Amino acid sequence: MSDLKRTPLYDLHLELGGKMVPFAGYEMPVQFPLGVKKEHEHTRNACGLFDVSHMGQLLLHGPSPAEALETLVCADIVGLPQGMQRYALFTAQAGGILDDLMVANPGDHLYLVVNAACKDQDIALLDMGLDDEHRVEVLDRALLALQGPKAADVMRRHCPQACELVFMQHGRFEMMGVPVWISRSGYTGEDGFEISIPAEEAEALARRLLAEDEVEAIGLGARDSLRLEAGLCLYGHDIDTETTPVEAGLIWAIGKPRRHGGERSAGFPGADVILHQVDAKDHRRKRVGLLGEGRAPVREGAELYGEDGRHIGRVTSGGFGPSVGSPVAMGYVDIEYAEIGTTVHAEVRGKRLPMVVSKMPFVAPGYHRG
Numbered sequence: 211m212s213d214l215k216r217t218p219l220y221d222l223h224l225e226l227g228g229k230m231v232p233f234a235g236y237e238m239p240v241q242f243p244l245g246v247k248k249e250h251e252h253t254r255n256a257c258g259l260f261d262v263s264h265m266g267q268l269l270l271h272g273p274s275p276a277e278a279l280e281t282l283v284c285a286d287i288v289g290l291p292q293g294m295q296r297y298a299l300f301t302a303q304a305g306g307i308l309d310d311l312m313v314a315n316p317g318d319h320l321y322l323v324v325n326a327a328c329k330d331q332d333i334a335l336l337d338m339g340l341d342d343e344h345r346v347e348v349l350d351r352a353l354l355a356l357q358g359p360k361a362a363d364v365m366r367r368h369c370p371q372a373c374e375l376v377f378m379q380h381g382r383f384e385m386m387g388v389p390v391w392i393s394r395s396g397y398t399g400e401d402g403f404e405i406s407i408p409a410e411e412a413e414a415l416a417r418r419l420l421a422e423d424e425v426e427a428i429g430l431g432a433r434d435s436l437r438l439e440a441g442l443c444l445y446g447h448d449i450d451t452e453t454t455p456v457e458a459g460l461i462w463a464i465g466k467p468r469r470h471g472g473e474r475s476a477g478f479p480g481a482d483v484i485l486h487q488v489d490a491k492d493h494r495r496k497r498v499g500l501l502g503e504g505r506a507p508v509r510e511g512a513e514l515y516g517e518d519g520r521h522i523g524r525v526t527s528g529g530f531g532p533s534v535g536s537p538v539a540m541g542y543v544d545i546e547y548a549e550i551g552t553t554v555h556a557e558v559r560g561k562r563l564p565m566v567v568s569k570m571p572f573v574a575p576g577y578h579r580g
Contacts (some may be wrong), residue, residue, distance in 0.1 A: 217263035218412040226420075226427050234326035236264040239429040246431035246486035250532045253398055253436055254573075257358035258428035259419050264330035264395075267351050269483065270320040272338070272344030274379045279313065279320060282339045284455060284478045286380060286465025292430065295380045295393050298465055300335060305483030306333065306451035306452060307458065314380040314393060321380070321391065323353070323404075325445045352412030352565055357402035357436075359576055360424040365403055368418065376580040385415060398431065399440025400576040438538055439531045441499060441570030447566045448497060448508060448526045449539055454480070456487035457542070459497045464488065496548040497525065500556070502537030503565060505530060508556040514543055515555045515562060522547045525556060534572045 214237045221232065228239030230313055239261070242248065252258055272278060276287040285298035296315035301305050309328040314321040324332045336346045356364060366373050369385045375394040383390055388411045396402035407415055421424050434444070443449045449458045456464075466473045471486055487493045512525040528539030539556070547554060550569055555562035 215264070217261055218409040219263065219416055221263045221409060222413050222453070223427075224263065228274040228427070228429060232432055235266055236326065238264060239427070241429040241431045242427045243369065244426060246429070246435065249426065249428045249432035250435050251398065252426045252430060253358045253428055254533050255359070255474065256426070257356060257364055257422075257424040258340065258353040258398075258426050258432070259425050260357065260433055261352075261416070262355050263352040263407075263409070263412065264326040265353055266324040266326065266332060267349040267353060268322040268333065268336070268347065269345060269347040270322060270340075270344060272340070273329070275320045275344060276315070278340050278344045278473065278557040279450040280468070281477060282479065283311075283313075283480070284464045284468055284484065286467050286473065286474075287312065287313060287320070289465065289467060292317050293381060294380055295321075295378050295395065297401055297463055300332065301455070301458065301478055301480040302451055303486065304451075305480035305487075306331075307445075307449045307453055307455060308444055308451060310449060312393070314391075316380065316382065316391070317373070324358040327446060341565070348407050353408050354405045354407065354412065354416060354419070355396050355402060356397045356405065356425070357428075358400050358424075359394045361400070361402040364424055365559045366423050366515070369421070375403075377401075377577040379391050382424060384389065386418065388415070394473060397440075397442060399442070399571055399573055400436075401578045410556055415563065418549075419473050425492045431461065435532060436525075438529060438540070439529050439571065439573045441540065441572065443497075444527060453497075454484055454487055454493065456484060457495055457497065458491050461488060471537070486518055494545055495542045496545055497526075497540060498543055498548050499568045499572060500525070500528070500539040500565040501534070501543060501572070502565045503554070504557060504563075505537070506563060508539045508558055508565065512539075512541075512556040512558055514541060514565075515557065516547055517553055517555070522554065530572065531572055537565070538572050543567070
């Protein structure tokens with residue numbers, strides 16, 4: 211693993227007994243001694259602390275950063291109020307998705323959080339796609355995610371002002387006398403906070419939060435099962451350059467002002483393809499949720515078949531959902547099989563297991579909306 215990068219919490223992960231694995235170019239903890247299932251359940255019932263410092267954190271500077279970013283994403287960034295953040299998609303000329311990201315508006319610039327595996331290509335995309343008046347600043351900061359129904363109780367002891375945020379709000383605060391950037395968001399389906407802090411201060415903050423009775427360290431394994439139950443996409447698996455936002459069920463991420471008839475219609479890569487799919491509804495496949503029977507998990511890559519034996523799609527994420535109590539998955543099926551309640555069959559080790567097309571998320575969201 212010598213060529214892999216390490217986050218500022220690497221030594222703490224080892225001290226806590228984290229099992230380290232390669233992930234997106236980093237050595238990251240896949241689990242701690244508690245184990246994936248118990249880490250998952252603890253996050254759903256109390257509060258988990260995740261190290262997500264491998265993500266890319268960027269600032270976009272210039273006279274009109276929102277207008278500049280809109281040339282590369284299909285979201286409404288110009289209409290993003292100060293103190294809010296929004297989910298966005300970098301799109302390609304053919305209509306596929308290059309990455310998904312979070313965009314916050316702190317005031318006179320934009321703060322972007324991009325996926326670790328796409329970080330370098332996203333920076334290059336911004337550098338090439340922006341005009342000379344705008345520039346990207348790559349930050350050396352850690353990112354911690356405090357997630358779960360008791361996250362606000364914990365945060366109230368350390369940064370009570372942050373508890374005034376509602377879902378998808380972003381603010382600048384202090385913790386331990388250190389300036390931090392906090393958004394009320396996450397990747398688990400639960401209430402929670404994402405805390406950006408200077409890299410050299412991250413370990414002290416993590417130790418302070420882990421000292422709270424409600425908080426346990428959580429690894430990538432539980433992060434994956436939590437986001438799957440929450441119906442959230444993982445780039446490179448559920449969305450990629452071969453998938454349009456409409457096929458992915460992310461039409462809500464295409465800002466209304468960017469659609470046909472909007473005040474800033476189109477103007478982003480792949481707009482012709484994507485907006486045609488929005489208007490004509492003629493896409494041929496769709497991302498769906500799948501619920502299985504029994505306890506045998508259906509993993510990524512499992513082929514999907516209709517009741518008539520016809521091949522109709524493939525699973526892109528799957529496993530056993532500890533909070534759901536059954537196998538859960540998401541994947542793409544031909545559009546005529548995408549209706550809720552449709553039975554399909556996933557091929558697992560030569561057997562075809564029945565699964566039912568189901569609404570996502572699989573668990574009720576716990577987001578704090580005020």
